[in-house]
Structures are given as C-alpha cells and as structure tokens.
Amino acid sequence: MSLTPKSVDFNxxxxNLRSTAEAVITLGNVNRSDWSTRFSDVYTLCVAHPEPYADRLYNETKQFLENHVQNMLATRVAPDPCSTSSVNGGPDLLQRYYDAWTEYSQGVKYLDNLYSYLNQQHIKKQKISDAEVVYGNLSSDTMEQMEIGELGLDIWHIYMIKSLSDDLVKHILEDIKADRCGGPEITPNxxxxxxxxxxxxxxxxxxxRTGxxxxxxxxxxxxxxxxxxxxxxxxAAKLLKTCTVSQYMEEVINKFEEETKRAKKFLHATxxxxxxxxxxxxxxxxxLDFIYSECKEMVSQEKRKDLRNMYKLLKPIADDLKSQLIQTFLDHIKNEGLETISTLSGENIHIQFVENMLKVHQKFHELIADVFENDSLFLSALDKxxxxIINRRPGDRQTCxxxxxxxKYCDTLLKKSKTSEAEIDQKLxxxxxxxxxxxxKDVYQKFYSKLLAKRLIYEQSQSMDAEEAMINRLKQACGYEFTTKLHRMFTDISLSVDLNIKFNNHLKEENIDLGINLSIKVLQAGAWPLGPAQVVIPFAVPQEFEKSIRMFEEFYHTSFNGRKLTWLHHMCNGELKLGYLKKTYIVTMQTYQMAMLLLFESCDSLTCKEIQSTLQLNSETFQKHLQSLLESKLLIASSENLEGNTKIELNFDYSNKRTKFKITAAIQKETQQEQIEHTISAVDEDRKLYLQAAIVRIMKSRKVLKHNALIQEILSQSRVSFTPSISMIKKCIESLIDKQYIERTPNSGDEYSYVA
Structure with a gap:
C-alpha cells in the first residue's frame, strides 16, 4: 500500500467500502484481505489529492448507518400493529430489540476499528475541547463530528430508542413488577x-462528556x-396491619435484600x-413511630435480634432520627449501672464498685460490637x-x-497478695x-498518692514493676504533670536504699555498733503526702534510739550539707522482742507503742502520768497508742479511764498462739470519714491554687480578656484534672484582684487586665 497522497475517484x-461496512455491521464474514483493502481505502479517501474526501466519507457512512438502523427497526424490531405482544407469534419486543442491539452494538465496534484513521486523524483533531463546551456555550452535539462508533450509537438512539422507548420501558416495568409481586419466575435468559x-x-x-x-x-x-x-x-401499609414490630422489621429487611438483588439484576449500579x-x-x-413503639421494651430486655434488625433499618437514616434509640440505650445503661452500685456495702465496697462497673462496661461494649457494629454514636452513649454513673453524687451535699x-481498688491489687502478676496487670x-x-481526677490523685506512700514506706507493694507500670498508665491517660510527684516518690525510695547501704558501710568502717538494725527512708517534703499537722507531734525519743538517730544525722549532714531532717516518728515501726513471758514473741508495732513498752524494761508498772510525761506525747496521741496496747492485752490498766493516776502494768500472763504478730490498731483509729474529709479539704485548697496559677498564666499572655472568655480558658485548661465550679473560679478571680495580680478594666465591668 502506498502512503503517498494521490488523486482517487470516491464513487x-x-x-466496495459500503459493502464491507454492511458485512461488518451485520457481523457477516469478512476475510482478512478485504478488511485490509477497505482499511487502506479509508486512508486513501482521507488523504486524497488535491481534495481529501474525509467529510464526504463521514456523511456517506452516516447515511448508510441511518438507513441500516431504520431498516432494522422496520423489519426486525418494531411490533406488528396487528399483534398485541409479538410479530407473527415470534419473540416479544424486548427479545427482538435485544437481538438487534446485540448484533448492532458489536458491529459498530468493529466498524469503528475499520474507520480508525478517519477517527484519529480527522475527527479527533476537529473535536471541541471541554473548556470550549463549558465556557464557550457551544453544543458538542451540533457543532462537531463524532467518531464512527459514537455516531453509530447516536443514530441508534435517534431512530431506534426514540421510536420504541415507551413500549420498551412499559415491558421492562411490567416484568420488574411481576418479579416483585411473585408472578411467573423470570428465567435467567x-x-x-x-x-x-x-x-x-x-x-x-x-x-x-456531560450527563x-x-x-x-x-x-x-x-x-x-x-x-x-x-x-x-x-x-408497608399491609405489613403494619398484620405484623408486630419485630415481624415488621424482619419483613422490611427481607424487602431491602430483595430490592437490592433486583436492582443488581436489572438496573444500572447508580x-x-x-x-x-x-x-x-x-x-x-x-x-418511625411504629418502629419505636416497642423500642424501650426491646432495649430493657436486651432483645439482641430485634435490636440488630432495628439498627440495620435505622443505620442509613439521619443521626437525629436515631436519637430515640440511642437515648433509650443510654438510659438503660445508666439504670443498670446505678442499680449495680446502689446496693454496695461492707469493707470491700471499693472492689465491688470497680468490678461491677467493669462488668457493666464490658457487657455493653460487647453488646454494641455484636448488635450495633461498634457504631461511634452508641459507643459515645456508653461513655456518657x-x-x-461514676460521677454521680448521692446528694447535693454529698461528695462523689x-x-x-x-x-483503693488499685491499692488492693498492688499490695502483697497471692494474686499472680499477670492477673494483677490485667486488672490494673x-x-x-x-x-x-x-x-x-485530682481527688483520685490525692487518694492514690497517700495509698502509694503507705505501700512504699511500709514495704507493702507486691511488685515495684507493677507499681511503675500503673504510674505509666496514669501518665498516658493524664499527662506527665499528673504523675510527677509519684515518680519522685519512687526516686526517693530508690535513693534511700543506696543511702542505707552507704550508712551501713560507714558504720563498719568506723567500727560502730548501734545495737539495733536500722533502715531509714529519706523523703522529699514536697513530693510525699504526709500531712504537715502530723509532722510536729512532740516526742521524747527513747534512749535506745538516740544513738542511731544521732549517728545517721551526722552521716547525712556530712554527705548533704544544708539539708534539714525532720523525723516522722508517727510513721515509723519496728520489731520488738518480748523475753519476759513464758514464750518469746516478736511483735511489729508503731514507734510510740514501742517507746511505751521500753519504759517497762526497768519496772513492771507505771502510771499514765509518768508514761506521758516521760515520752512528752500529747493527750490524743498518748491515749490512742496506749489504748491499742491495752486492747492487745500486752498491758493491763487498773481502770478503764486512762487518767493520770491510772496504773499500767505488764501482763505476765499474756499468751498468743502466734509467736510473731503485728499491732496495727493505733494506725487505724482515724475514722474513714475523717480521712475522706481531710483529703477533700486538701484537694479544694490545691484546686484554688491551681486555678489562681492558671488565671495568672492566661492573663499574663493575653493582657486583657473578657470575663466569659477567661472562664472558658480556665475550664479548658483544668478539664484534664477536674471540672471547677463557676463560683470557685469567680472567688479565685476576686482573690487575685485583691492581691493585685489582675484588675477590672476601667469603664468595663466584664473585662480584666493583667497588672504587670
């Protein structure tokens, strides 16, 4: 084939090209040589010299396709006016149209390939761009030629579909209706x-390109x-008359599935x-009113199948329409949770509270996963x-x-017990x-730090690794600042171990015998929640301890110059060996109790006045610790009233099955209510200081701020630890105004400015 343009006769x-095109469009047999020749003919006509025949070829092909489609419509597809559903008893309209379309659509694809040179080199170069169509207000249908494949489809639309669309759609809708209403089964064909x-x-x-x-x-x-x-x-109207809510939902879900399958079978995906x-x-x-009519009952009885069906139906609709189900579910969780914790009693109330709440949370978390597919709205309802439940106050004047x-639950887990470390870790x-x-959370922090201090001081922790792991969990939940003091407490214990080793080495080097085994913990005053009121309890240290205390102070001040040691005798304990009885006993007791018993080394009886004056204890401390020794039967009093002349004697008839035991009554004398009140009071003071510091920080950076904006900033900063009341914030603002940190802006009653 020569590629050089030459003069040719179109007629x-x-x-010959038309004859081949007719064979192609009807899916006839076209041999390879004829196809190649006609392919060359298209090229020859498009590059003919001196005038190409591309436009004439396009118009003749268009006329050929129009005639072909019109002929198909008249002879093969159009229904016989004398017949209601078929031509001479043959296939119905949909079948005839399908046969014609199957042949024609495939033939047009082949024809488009035959005319590929015309498409690529003539038609595509003349095409109008999308920008010209959109911004030039041009019609791509009327102002440009189409590729032959597109032209063939357009002609089919104009002559075939426009003529038959009403009848075709009528038959389609009738068949889909029959399929819906349970008519004769539609065959796969x-x-x-x-x-x-x-x-x-x-x-x-x-x-x-559009639509x-x-x-x-x-x-x-x-x-x-x-x-x-x-x-x-x-x-829907039929189902409402015959079905319960449960049955209605099942039927509707089945309808949804049927309609989805039907749409996939017959229709376009859109x-x-x-x-x-x-x-x-x-x-x-x-x-919705009917569906929701039994919602409360289904939720309260946790009918999972019905709730699952309800969720399937409500899931696609707007969130505000699902709100009734979500609120009902939320109320059910609250009712069950409050019922679970309302009857708690006994010494282990803290264990019951946490484990019951965990059961409630785990139960409904699993239910949400099973029934509501972990929907974020239902998880949010669970959280709310x-x-x-957890932050509920029993009364207006009662604290949560x-x-x-x-x-306390954490304290129970972290104390020494027979529970395995894996189980403790899971529970924590x-x-x-x-x-x-x-x-x-600041209240939790206060209680936790006090309990942690006791565990560390009295060496009650099951595992230091578990203690540190718990603090790391708290840090992840609330940030580094929340656990700063807790970390410092651990540091003090670690440093104290090293300090005791150095002190013992020092004693060996100096060849000093203290007469007692001594272990001392040096604690930073700012990190440990030990209470300033208890630190100043007067106490005359027994001579048995004096040497040890003096030697340690000398050693410590040599190592750390300028530091002051304050001895917390009320938090000390030790083991005392009793050798005056029939059996030898080793008793663990508090320092004050030990000091009282040591007074009886040189005598068998003393008066209350003599004991108190010798130890220089105040009345409250003296009474509390002496009473614990009397209750343990180690001492005997001549009178129930512990007055100055009351005689206290050693009980030489004392007997106990255990040779090693502990006296802890004195430590437990403070009532639980007093402990709570002291802790809450301390928290309130800390909150006031925290809020005042936050206000100063905010005002220092903003310089001038409206009252409401300041309130919102404070609430935002404090939300991690606690939610302060507006009245407390206002009091702190007033306090800072009095201290001249901030002032009210002149001529504005609701604006503050920072005083530099």
Whole structure:
C-alpha cells in the first residue's frame, strides 16, 4: 500500500467500502484481505489529492448507518400493529430489540476499528475541547463530528430508542413488577435480556462528556422509582396491619435484600442507591413511630435480634432520627449501672464498685460490637452513661466517692497478695477504663498518692514493676504533670536504699555498733503526702534510739550539707522482742507503742502520768497508742479511764498462739470519714491554687480578656484534672484582684487586665 497522497475517484471506492461496512455491521464474514483493502481505502479517501474526501466519507457512512438502523427497526424490531405482544407469534419486543442491539452494538465496534484513521486523524483533531463546551456555550452535539462508533450509537438512539422507548420501558416495568409481586419466575435468559436492554440506554450515551446517564435516568430510573414508591407504601401499609414490630422489621429487611438483588439484576449500579433511599423513606422514615413503639421494651430486655434488625433499618437514616434509640440505650445503661452500685456495702465496697462497673462496661461494649457494629454514636452513649454513673453524687451535699474507690481498688491489687502478676496487670489495665470516666481526677490523685506512700514506706507493694507500670498508665491517660510527684516518690525510695547501704558501710568502717538494725527512708517534703499537722507531734525519743538517730544525722549532714531532717516518728515501726513471758514473741508495732513498752524494761508498772510525761506525747496521741496496747492485752490498766493516776502494768500472763504478730490498731483509729474529709479539704485548697496559677498564666499572655472568655480558658485548661465550679473560679478571680495580680478594666465591668 502506498502512503503517498494521490488523486482517487470516491464513487469508485465507496461501493466496495459500503459493502464491507454492511458485512461488518451485520457481523457477516469478512476475510482478512478485504478488511485490509477497505482499511487502506479509508486512508486513501482521507488523504486524497488535491481534495481529501474525509467529510464526504463521514456523511456517506452516516447515511448508510441511518438507513441500516431504520431498516432494522422496520423489519426486525418494531411490533406488528396487528399483534398485541409479538410479530407473527415470534419473540416479544424486548427479545427482538435485544437481538438487534446485540448484533448492532458489536458491529459498530468493529466498524469503528475499520474507520480508525478517519477517527484519529480527522475527527479527533476537529473535536471541541471541554473548556470550549463549558465556557464557550457551544453544543458538542451540533457543532462537531463524532467518531464512527459514537455516531453509530447516536443514530441508534435517534431512530431506534426514540421510536420504541415507551413500549420498551412499559415491558421492562411490567416484568420488574411481576418479579416483585411473585408472578411467573423470570428465567435467567429473560433477566439477561432486560438487563441488556436497560444498559443499552446507558451505552448509547456513554460517550457523552456531560450527563451520560441522563437518558437512562429519564426513561427507566425515574418512572421505576416513582412506581416503586407506591409499591413500598402499599407493602408497608399491609405489613403494619398484620405484623408486630419485630415481624415488621424482619419483613422490611427481607424487602431491602430483595430490592437490592433486583436492582443488581436489572438496573444500572447508580439506581441502587436511589431505590434504597426511597425504600428506606417509605418503610422506615414514615413508620418511625411504629418502629419505636416497642423500642424501650426491646432495649430493657436486651432483645439482641430485634435490636440488630432495628439498627440495620435505622443505620442509613439521619443521626437525629436515631436519637430515640440511642437515648433509650443510654438510659438503660445508666439504670443498670446505678442499680449495680446502689446496693454496695461492707469493707470491700471499693472492689465491688470497680468490678461491677467493669462488668457493666464490658457487657455493653460487647453488646454494641455484636448488635450495633461498634457504631461511634452508641459507643459515645456508653461513655456518657458510664461517666454519669461514676460521677454521680448521692446528694447535693454529698461528695462523689468514685475517685476514692478506684484508688483503693488499685491499692488492693498492688499490695502483697497471692494474686499472680499477670492477673494483677490485667486488672490494673481494666481499672484504667473506669479511671478515664472520673471527672475529679485530682481527688483520685490525692487518694492514690497517700495509698502509694503507705505501700512504699511500709514495704507493702507486691511488685515495684507493677507499681511503675500503673504510674505509666496514669501518665498516658493524664499527662506527665499528673504523675510527677509519684515518680519522685519512687526516686526517693530508690535513693534511700543506696543511702542505707552507704550508712551501713560507714558504720563498719568506723567500727560502730548501734545495737539495733536500722533502715531509714529519706523523703522529699514536697513530693510525699504526709500531712504537715502530723509532722510536729512532740516526742521524747527513747534512749535506745538516740544513738542511731544521732549517728545517721551526722552521716547525712556530712554527705548533704544544708539539708534539714525532720523525723516522722508517727510513721515509723519496728520489731520488738518480748523475753519476759513464758514464750518469746516478736511483735511489729508503731514507734510510740514501742517507746511505751521500753519504759517497762526497768519496772513492771507505771502510771499514765509518768508514761506521758516521760515520752512528752500529747493527750490524743498518748491515749490512742496506749489504748491499742491495752486492747492487745500486752498491758493491763487498773481502770478503764486512762487518767493520770491510772496504773499500767505488764501482763505476765499474756499468751498468743502466734509467736510473731503485728499491732496495727493505733494506725487505724482515724475514722474513714475523717480521712475522706481531710483529703477533700486538701484537694479544694490545691484546686484554688491551681486555678489562681492558671488565671495568672492566661492573663499574663493575653493582657486583657473578657470575663466569659477567661472562664472558658480556665475550664479548658483544668478539664484534664477536674471540672471547677463557676463560683470557685469567680472567688479565685476576686482573690487575685485583691492581691493585685489582675484588675477590672476601667469603664468595663466584664473585662480584666493583667497588672504587670
């Protein structure tokens, strides 16, 4: 084949090209040599000299396709006017159209390949760009030639679909209606025919740059959606008359599944969403009152199957329409949670509280996963319900004790016990779940730090690794600042171990014998919650301890010059060996108790006045610790009233099955209510200082700020630890005004400025 342009006769080449095009469009047999020759003919006509025949070739091909489609319509597809459903008893309209479309659509693809040179070198170069169509107000349909494949589809639309669309759509809708209403089963072949006819409406406009689905939507989707809406309305009305809510939901879900399958069988994928929305509107949105009529009962009885079905129906609709189910679920969690913790009693109330709340949380968390697919709205409802239960105050003047219970629960786990470390670790991890719901985290911190201090001082911890792991969990939940003092407490214990080793080495080097075994913990005053009131209790140290205390102080001040040591005798304890009885006993007791017993080394009896004056204890401390020794039967009093002349004697008849035991009554004398009140009072003072510091920081950076804006900033900063009351914030603001840190802006009653 020569590629050089030459003069040719169009009328000589076109008949042969037309003959081949007719064979191609009808899927006839075209041998390879004829195909190659006709391919060359298209090229020759497009590059003919001196005038190319591309436009004439396009017009002749267009006329050929128009004649061909019109002939197919007249002879093969159009229904016989004398017959109601078929031509001479042959296939119905959908079958005839399907056969014709299957042949023609494939033939047009082959023809498009035959004309590829015309498409690529002539038509595409003349195409109008998208920008010209959009911004130039040009019509791509009327102002440009189409590629031969597109032209063939456009001609099919104009001559075939426009002529038959009403009848075709009528048959399609009738078949879909029959499929819905349980008519004769539609065979797979019939499904294929309907689907192909429907998709032909999409394919003939698929080349369009704008609105390729418009024809399909106008012809099929819109009338089908309207007909479906009426069908759904009627079906919903029938179901309401005969079904319970549970049955109705099951039937509707089945309808949804059937409609989805039907849409996949017959329609374009884009129609599925519109049909689904219409189905939801008629079966669900307009029947919400009926669906919700048994919602409370289903939730309260936790009917999982019914709730799962309800969620399936409500999931796609707007969140505000689901609010009734969510609120009912939230109320149910709150009721069950409050019922679970309302009857708690006994010494282990803190264990019951945490474990019961964990059961409630885990139960409903699992239910949400199983029934509501871990929907964030239901998880949020669970969080709100748990927060409401955990932070609930029994009365207006009563404090919420959740923070105390959770701290004590941790204390129980971390104290020495027979529980395995793996189990403790799992329970502490679960405990954080409840901790995160606590609003007054500073109250928790206060209780936790006190209990941690006792565990560390009295060496009651099961595992230091578990202690550190728990503090790391708290740090992850609340930040580094929340656990700063807790970390410092651990540091002090670690340093104290090293200090004791150095002190003992010092004694060995100096060849000093103290006469007693001594272990001392040096604690930073700012890190440990030991209480300033208890530090100043007067006490005359027994001579048995004096040497040890003096030697340690000398050693310590040599190592750390300028530091002051304050001895917390009320927190000390030791082991005392009793050798005056029939059996030898080793008793662990508090320092004051030990000092009282040591007075009896040189005598068998003393008066209360003599004991108190010798030890220089105040009346409260003296009475409390002496009473514990009397209750343990180690000492005997001549009178129940411990007055000055009351005689105290050693009990030489004392007997105990255990040779090693502990006297702890004195430590437990302070009532639980007093401990709580002291802790809450300390928390309130800390909060005032925290708020004042926050106000100063905010005002220092902002210089001038409105009252409401300042309140919001304070609430935002303090939310991590606690939620302060507005009245407390106002008092702190007034206090800072009095201290001249801030002032009210002149001529503005609700604005503050920072005083530099």
């Amino acid at each position: 000589e080449i076109w008949p 019939r499904v294929k025919i309907i689907s192909s006819v429907v998709h032909s409406f999409v394919q003939v406009r698929g080349y369009k 390729p689905l418009k024809l399909y939507q106008e012809l099929v989707e819109f009338p089908l959606v309207m007909a479906s809406a009426d069908y759904y309305d009627n079906e 129609s599925m969403w519109r049909l689904r929305k219409k189905c939801e509107d008629r079966f669900v949105n307009r029947r 319900a748990c927060a409401s 004790r959740s923070a105390e219970y959770v701290a 991890t679960n405990n954080i779940t409840i901790f995160k719901y606590i609003e007054d």
